[in-house]
Amino acid sequence: MDQPAGYLHAGFILISWPNLFLIGIMLVIFALALLLPFPGHAADDQTEKKS
């Protein structure tokens, strides 16, 4: 833990593995937020369609 992080160096891209991992987690959270149904959303949607 108490040592410098490893780096990914591919061409002009230079990024530490922890930062790359965090960006990956953020992309996963963003995708899940788009895909997962929101509680109560379906019921509201039907109500609006009826009106």
Place this chain on the structure above:
Amino acid sequence: MSTNSGDQSRGSWTAATRGQLERRLPWDNLLPDRQPYWVGSWVYVFGVVTIAALAWVVASGVILALFGPQWWHLSRAGRFFNSLHSWSVQVFFVFMVLHLWGQYFMASWREGRAPTWMIGVVTFAVSIGSAFTGYLSQQNFDAQWIAVNAKDAINSTGVGGFFNVLNFGQMYGLHVMLLPIGMVLLVALHVIQVRMKGVVPPIGRLSQPDVTREMTEK
């Protein structure tokens, strides 16, 4: 009587401000109990998680400021609150960026919401300044290393005369007072702007006032 009071209030800045607020930010908009159906998505949770994280950042920061550097470096409770402060900042930035992605792809500056977007941009910039001054306020070798490395970059921008990263008092003052106050005010203004204009509708869909008008016309 009402005419008299109306005459008396004419030209009064307090009455003018009250009138503006009543027109532009009625209580129903400020504290709504219903939201349009499109708000039912996890994407809209990113903003409120960011605000929750900011509350943790401020609360843990107040505790750290009360007890001081020796406490937050040497005692178990101090190290706990130090970590709490650090991790809530991580959560704050992660969810602020997720909120930014969501609002960017929704083009949330549409239909008169440019001020909301711009206040968000300024809040992002100020929060980066807050995080940077926070790194400089740790009172450890890491902070010194960052300050010594940053000074040349800051000096090259020309602001080194006003913003001296080697001056701990200045960095600490900015970090615990001016920047947090600025950030909390900006976030409050951002939320008020959202409440004034309403949550942006999906692209290609009428906004809520337009939907209401269309239904009334039919």
